Amino acid sequence: MAASVLSAFSLPKPSDCFTYVTDYPRPSLPNKDWVLVRVHAAGLNRAELRARNQEHVSKLEFGMFIDEFHENHPKIIGEEFVGEVTEAGTDSGYKVGDVVCGWAYGGGKPYDGAYAEYTICHKKRCWPLPDSARKISWEVLGAVPMGLWTAYGSIFHAGQTKPGDTVFIHGATSSVGIWGILVSKSAGCTVVASTRQESKVQKLKDAGADHVVLEKDLLADPGLVKKLVPGGANTILSIVGLHMLKPIAFPACAMYGTVVSMGILGKVWSIPEFNASFIPTTRKLTTYTTLDEDYEPAKKVLADTVEKILSGEYKSEWFLDSVYDLKDVGKAHERMEANEACGKIVLRC
CATH class of the missing domain: 3.90.180.10 (Medium-chain alcohol dehydrogenases, catalytic domain)
Structure with missing residues (x-):
């Protein structure tokens, strides 16, 4: 699969920290509670700047994966995404083709993240989007979930x-x-x-x-x-x-x-x-941090938000700052690090 791999840390030019490859191994499901998702868009978050610079990692950031805490970042970072399920664990509650989003370390910081064509996500960090979401571009949807x-x-x-x-x-x-x-x-x-x-x-x-x-x-x-x-x-x-x-x-x-x-x-x-x-x-x-019991209310809020985007109540120009191709993730990091953005920066994967 294609991926932007974190290959160096803390270099003056963010683009030099990433290597774009097309032959990175596609992840497999750790157990029946997980799904494999074809990522169509990934939103950028400040924690990813800290990952690129090897800055402080808090145990609290591991959330439900706190037992797997370690200070090293995965080779592929990225904490939120939108996409389609391509493989579903039998206990995940999902099926192939479902439109979903994930956030708060969908795979957990112990696993590779969303700067790639595919990522894995635990069912407790994966949320369904309504069918009407297909009427919205992936880039706009990518600016929604975690923020x-x-x-x-x-x-x-x-x-x-x-x-x-x-x-x-x-x-x-x-x-x-x-x-x-x-x-x-x-x-x-x-x-x-x-x-x-x-x-x-x-x-x-x-x-x-x-x-x-x-x-x-x-x-x-x-x-x-x-x-x-x-x-x-x-x-x-x-x-x-x-x-x-x-x-x-x-x-x-x-x-x-x-x-x-x-x-x-x-x-x-x-x-x-x-x-x-x-x-x-x-x-x-x-x-506030995302909790396991947030699943049902988040599902409803996401569905309501999709309808408000479709109706024009939430205009994408308000919450979507800019879109970059996956191979240009370094440029996206530069924009975020320079505090130029107003809203979400999104990667097209």
Whole structure:
């Protein structure tokens, strides 16, 4: 099969870290719970930049595969995909030809990922897409799965957000951030979004953000969000990192509100000497990761999202940043690493 293999680490030019081959061995199913998928598109994620640079790997990133933790990355990286089942384990619940997506390490970090024509996926990390998804291009579908569900799960499961609430998204130009805007507005929420780059303000407004603020202004005036939405935000989706909780997230949080910390765009994994007293009284701090029990709600949310894309409620130009061929994955990494993207970068496999 064709694949972009991670053949070197931490080189100045990302393209030099990958070797495109056409004779890489096609993976086989580890057991009856797995499927083999013909990958048609793969979405890029920040963790893959860290993999290319041999940066920190957390045990938590292995999710359900934590017992197989190791610090070495697989030769083929890539944490999410859309495609069609070409081989189905008898206990997987799938059949050949099913349109599916996978995320949160569909094969687990111990296995090769989605920068390839084929990948394997455990049934607990594989989700079906409705037949109507075939009306949408693979590239557009590839911009949906992981960003959508991370945003939805963080805002509505972890954050317990209700229609009419105010949601503040810190780090809104990421794929998760864009989807956070879309799903929040669809639920009737008011949205405040932040970015570091003034050039991206209009795109966030186009996606539906009611207010867009620059991060530098938030740091200069921690009360800025409460000036825009009196009382503050009921739910805060903090994607930038733990170091921004105290200066930006907590000051923006309404009484009895929730801060959901689920991103490390700033690559900060911990806060020195952090303790519970940093959390303002009546506020709650939580996090979100994909859980096994997410299967059924995710299935419905994915189906609803497909229909909203088809109806035009979710326009692809809002959540799909750019598309690269599999052999050009290095160029895609360059765009992501330079923080040029607004939304999801997708590989055409």
